[in-house]
Amino acid sequence: MLAALTAPAIGRRADSTSLPPLASLTELMDPSLRLPVEQSLAARYSEWVAEALDEIQGCFLxxxxxxxxxxxVFASRGFLAMSGYSLEEVLGRNGRIFQGLATDRRSVMEIREAIREERTLQISLLNYRKDGTPHWILFHLFPVFGVEDGRVVHFVAVQVPIRRRSKCLRSSAENRYDGGTGRFLVACRNEFRSDYELGCNPVVELFVDVDNRGLEAEESRQASEQEKEKARDAANSILSTLAHYSKLTGRVISDKRCSEAGISAINSSLVISLGRIKQSFVLSDPQLPQMPIVYASDEFLNLTGYSRHEVLGRECWFLNGPDTDADVLHQIRQSIQAEHSCTVRLLNYRKDRSWFWNLFHISPVRNATGKIAFYVSVQMDENAKSNEHGLSPHMRQLGVVGAVKVAVRSLSICAGPSRR
Known part of the structure; x- marks a missing residue:
């Protein structure tokens, strides 16, 4: 049961202690991240959610x-006070900036797996403040799912400082576990080496660094039951607030995966990897009726004028219009039935109904078992500026297809058996 909502009244004006507008805090950010970070919460939960979250006691991101x-995309007042960072130093950054030389590799690997599997995790973690001082926290991570498509829309990381135990208690714990630590560290190193030898390139980046530091970290400080309960209570309050404000926009969230529209939810780790491909493309799921779109790149949204929630779940034909050549569409359908790639030039329409000549390429994407997991469709405006590297449009399209195939196959190899 979610904790009772204690958020401020909807529409309340910010008082003198409220944070400055988010736009003013992201001016120093990478320009390509600024707008997505500013809109990440407001687009789903309403413009008042940041103020409501700001009133929740506790440290969380x-x-x-x-x-x-x-x-x-959000850092609580408590977290900023604990870490010593300002809000503008945190927004748009990756959580691995809080790691340091003694951050335990075993803990990092556990967090990586939890993100890849999109599940809740509670673990002790050694992090670092801005001034370089280390501190132990109870790290409570949980995913937030969109009800409309079952996709992970956010991760929340609650952080509770762990009090130092007395010397006699530490000695007792050391005696109790003496003899097993060395073997565990060796096993951990072997597991990490096995990942490398398999060629896995984990794309999970939340609170995860990718070098070898931290393997020799000191023994983890264990949280008390009271600290664990405090983390759970904070998580419930945050989730309750997000759920309340998501209902105002009609884009409801949940702490459990469920899909109203029957759209296949792709793993958030794959979303992270696909986000690095800076071209206009979409992924469609051939396992579902009408082969709906399950991923759309930012560049595709910029090209067409649609928002992501307007695209996901729709058939891949929605850009067509009255003057789109039916013979070309038939050629695309035939290539899908034959499980072959296809390159065509067709007339498409943006959201504002302006038209453009689309240099369109579609190709099947197989997972590590050889089964078709997706179809990737790459779109290019014929009148767009040429590539700075002098590559032809078709070569750029093939580059996108290749990058998507690597991402899908790498994830299925690293994650083991697929749900597909």
Missing amino acids: ITDPGIAGHPI
Whole structure:
């Protein structure tokens, strides 16, 4: 049961202690991230959600796996006070900036797996403040799912400081577990080496660094039951607030995966990897009726004028219009039935009904077992500026297809058996 909502009244004006407008805090950010970070919360929960979250007691961060680099889109007052960072230093950054030399590789690997599997995790973690001082926290991570498509829309990381135990208690714990630590560290190193030898390139980036530091970290400090309960209570309050404000926009969220529209939810780790491909493309799921779109790149949204929630779940033919050549559409359908790639030139329409000549390429994408997991469709405006590297449109399209195939196959290899 979610905790009772204690958010401020909807529409309340910000008082003198409220944070400055988000736009003013993202001026120093990478321009390509600024707008997505500013809109990440407001687009789904309403413009008042940040103010409501700001009144929740506790230390927590919210990140968006749908934005390239999985950046932080909200940081609570408590977290900023604990870490020593300012809000403008945190927004748009990846959570691995809080790691340091003694951050335990075992803990990092556990967090990585939880994100890849899109599940809740509670673990002790050694992080670093801005001034470089280390501190132990209870790290409570949970995903937030969109009800309309079952996709992870945000991750929330609640952080509760762990009090230092007395010397006698530490000695008792060390005696109790003496003899097993060395073997565990060796096993951990072997597991990490196995990942490398398999060629896995984990794309999970939330609170995860990718070098070898931290393997020799000190023994983890264990949280008390009271600290664990405090983390759970904070998580419930945050989720309750997000759920309340999501209802105002009609884009309802939940702490459990459920899909009203029957849209196949793709793994958030794959979303992160696809976000690095800076071209206009969409992924469609051939396992579902009408082969709906399950992923749309930012560049596709910019090209067509549609928002992401207007695209996901729709058939891939919605850009067509009255003057789109029916013979070309038949050629595309035939290539899909034959499970072959196809390149055509067709007339498409943006949301504002302006038209453009689309250099269109579609290709099947197979997972590690050889089964078709998706179809990738790459769109290019014929009148767009030429590529700075001098590549032809077709070569650029093939580059996108290749990058998508690597992302899909790498994830299915690293994650083991697929749900597809």
